Amino acid sequence: MITFESISKSFGPNSVLRDVSFSLPVGNVAAAAASSRRLLQSAVDSGQVLGLVGENGAGKSTLMNILGGNLQPDSGRMLLNGEPYAPHSPGDAARAGIAFIHQELNLFPNLSIAENLFLTSFPRRAGWLIDRGSARELTAKLLEEVGLQLPPDTLIERLSAGERQLVEIAKGLSLDARLMIFDEPTTSLGARESERLFALIERLRERGISMIYISHTLADVLRLCQQVVVLRDGQVVG
Structure with missing residues (x-):
């Protein structure tokens, strides 16, 4: 469970967030060891997808920057599975599985x-040597998880926008993420790539990963999300 309790944030005289409070269950993901890295295998509980909507300037980005450790709230706190969660850097968020x-x-x-x-x-061998073979093997498994049939040595510059996004999701899986935040994920995608993304989001949810889905496309939010939070002028209004 990720919980926001009375989060407030101002920049000078401008109040951007005011007493924002809501919770999202975070699924319990079971992982198995594989060549010194952990890969997603199965989940005890299904995750949930929370839609975060609001006009530009409503406070969505500020709230996610607080969740990701890029900003600190002026007041309020966050809890992750009942424990205080106060990241001070994106690295802190990644280590927490976000x-x-x-x-x-x-x-x-x-x-x-x-x-x-x-x-x-x-991955390393003999204590310090980079094990590129293991890295390619693990990458192939992660690409299979997200539905990409590409060689691990493929350069990113050769990929489409949709394929790059799937690689970014695979990167999250490589870190054993249990909460993923999607920020306007379909902006650069065509209809086919969007459908592939939606199918992957559903598979991730079924395997216990929870997600926060930020979008201006209400139809997508209603299709994907079990819970919706509406921000207006820095406050939760629905």
């Missing part, structure tokens, strides 16, 4: 899929 799928994907186009997935955490 992954962000941004509109501007955080991938290096001149590197391969495997290199992007394990850029800071390559």
Whole structure:
């Protein structure tokens, strides 16, 4: 369970968030060890998808920046499965099992899929040597999880926008994410790629991963989400 309790944030005289409170169940994901990395195998409980909607300037981005450790709230707190959660950096959020799928994907186009997935955490052998074979093997399994049939050594610059987004999701899975945040994920996608994304979101939910889905497309929110939170002028109004 991720819980926001009376989160408030101002920038100078401008109040951006005011006493924002809501909760989202976070599924319990069971993972198995695989070559010193953990890969998603099965889930005890299904996750949930929460839709976060509101006009530009409603406070959605500020709230997600607080969740991701990029900003600190002025007041209020967050709880993750009953324990205080106060990230001070994106690394803190990643270590807590929270992954962000941004509109501007955080991938290096001149590197391969495997290199992007394990850029800071390559499997190693003999204590310090990079084990590229294991990295490719793990990447292939992660790509299969997200429905991409591509060689792990494929350069990111050769991928479509939809394929890059799936690589970003695979990156979250490589970190054992139990909560994923999708920020306007269909903005750069065509109809076919959007449908592929929606099918993957449903599979992730069934396997115990919860998600926050931010979108201006109400039809997508109603289709995917079991819970919807509406922000207006920094407050929860629905």
